[in-house]
Amino acid sequence: MSDTLTPTATYLCPRDGARADATTLMWCCPVCGGPWDLDTGPMPPVALDALGGRVGSLWRYEEALPLDGAAVTLGEGRTPLVPLTPHVSAKLDFLMPTLSFKDRGAVMLAELARRLGPEQVVADSSGNAGTAVAAYCARAALPCTVYVPEGTSPKKTEQIRAHGARLEVVPGGREATAAAARTAAGAPGTFYASHVFNPYFLHGTKTYVYEIWEDLGGTLPDAIAVPVGNGTLLLGAALATAELLAHGLIDRRPALIAVQAEAVSPLAAAFRDGADELPDDTGTVRPTLAEGIAIPRPPRARQILAAIRESGGTFLTVTEEQIRAAQTDLAARGLFVETTGVACWAAVGAETDRSVVVPLCGAGLKTGLAP
Structure with missing residues (x-):
């Protein structure tokens, strides 16, 4: 498989129909500010009898995924x-x-970011998504900053730091944290690894x-x-x-x-x-x-x-x-x-x-x- 984005994939706003190329770093719809969906065009089915012997991670369902091939993986998926x-x-x-x-989505974001080559990756989370993004960015050798609300479990923040990400603790709750991350995501060359906005x-x-x-x-x-x-x-x-x-x-x-x-x-x-x-x-x-x-x-x-x-x-x-x-x-x-x-x-x-x-x-x- 080639190391490219699926050629037919485009971002699509479900509210107003706005579109953008999937290679953009624009993380939300420029018209309404809402999250993107992904229009992949027709994709082939996953054949049950073809799965035997495939890689033991979520990448085994390659026909259903909007990225052709993968370099980033920690063996995620196939849980009992x-x-x-x-x-x-x-x-x-x-x-x-x-x-x-959250590893299921984080591996996709890290693989997408690796192909786009941003200067930095930013994420926000109550803990688990931030940990997952930090780990997969470490795997992809991407600089990463994770914003979390004050009061986040110390065990989760320790995980984030352990993976080498920069941790930003935001006073207030989850919404204040998201707002801080989105402000940072507006900087040039920044990939917003949002588990909410990125489809x-x-x-x-x-x-x-x-x-x-x-x-x-x-x-x-x-x-x-x-x-x-x-x-x-x-x-x-x-x-x-x-x-x-x-x-x-x-x-x-x-x-x-x-x-x-x-x-x-x-x-x-x-x-x-x-x-x-x-x-x-x-x-x-x-x-x-x-x-x-x-x-x-x-x-x-x-x-x-x-x-x-x-x-x-x-x-x-x-x-x-x-x-x-x-x-x-x-x-x-x-x-x-x-x-x-x-x-x-x-x-x-x-x-x-x-x-x-x-x-x-x-x-x-x-x-x-x-x-």
């Missing part, structure tokens, strides 16, 4: 699918190289579903539960299920179950109200153990709400006590998962009679046990 109950299985994405599912990240996270499909012999469960803050895993899952259905590789799309912490659940509230967008005032943001999904105003809110409805899915919320109990329960089953990563098990648990896959998407070492 483990039964928890007769109906619920867990995908152990905390076994990724940086101990979270290449979503094409990395969609491999989560391709792996489930492969492991289940070319089928998918009745439902896929996903923790949702900025919605990057959810939107990747929606991309994958749409592609698999369009290619005739599945005969139905599973319902997508989006899980939010009750303390910060603007999307769940909008879904219950039948809204297509978030209201101007999303209500009070309270502290939550699920720091990774504590996002009061996700830029892709409209797309997230649409994806849930199109799949026939729903939103569920979990309390802080449910998060604590779920973390303890999983640990008793041999799985030590961070507090954000247990949200879907807290929501779905054993009380279901349909087949569901839940992600355990961050290692417990990231945050420790819930107090």
